[in-house]
Amino acid sequence: MPKQSKQTIPMQEAFKTGELAVYPAHGVAMITGVESRQMAGESKHFYMLRILDTDAVIMVPIDSAANVGLRKIVKKSMLPKIYEVLQDKNDATLDSQTWNRRYRDYTEKIKSGSVIEIARVLRDLYILKFDKELSFGERRMLDTAKNLLVKEISIAKNSKVEKVEKELYRIMQG
16 A cells, blocks of 8 residues: 655644734734745744734744734623622732732733733732832733733724723723
8 A cells, every 4th residue: 555645734724914913912903924944854934923012022932823822812892790799809819928929920911822811910919019019020910910911902902001991991990
């Protein structure tokens, strides 16, 4: 029986060139194209991403894009759920963990890429900063969560970043 050659066919692309997507912990990115690279003698296909806030270029293997958390921009219909998380002070996890344990937990939530988890981090740190002074790492984490959430929501709503930022703070203070 003749040996069959294994032909790799790129899977159906979930993202198109020019489309915006969210890359966990980095934020909103523009899909600038798809490139093929030889790796270990095999042709691999990669999304080429340009992170909007930093202009960093990231290559994400198409076949593991979902595993690394690359996802579409949140739909506008999801915004009420995000706002609900930001308002729900009863759900805040403000236990007596040490700051470095909280920081690790928040880092994991942000790395998950889940817009809901990022909203929880923002809410929890926003509440916590009124109870005690945040560590340097927590202040940076607060800024990161805010920037990630504000940028994505502003794109979902087709609204200015400044307007969304004010809206989120109004929601969290309410």
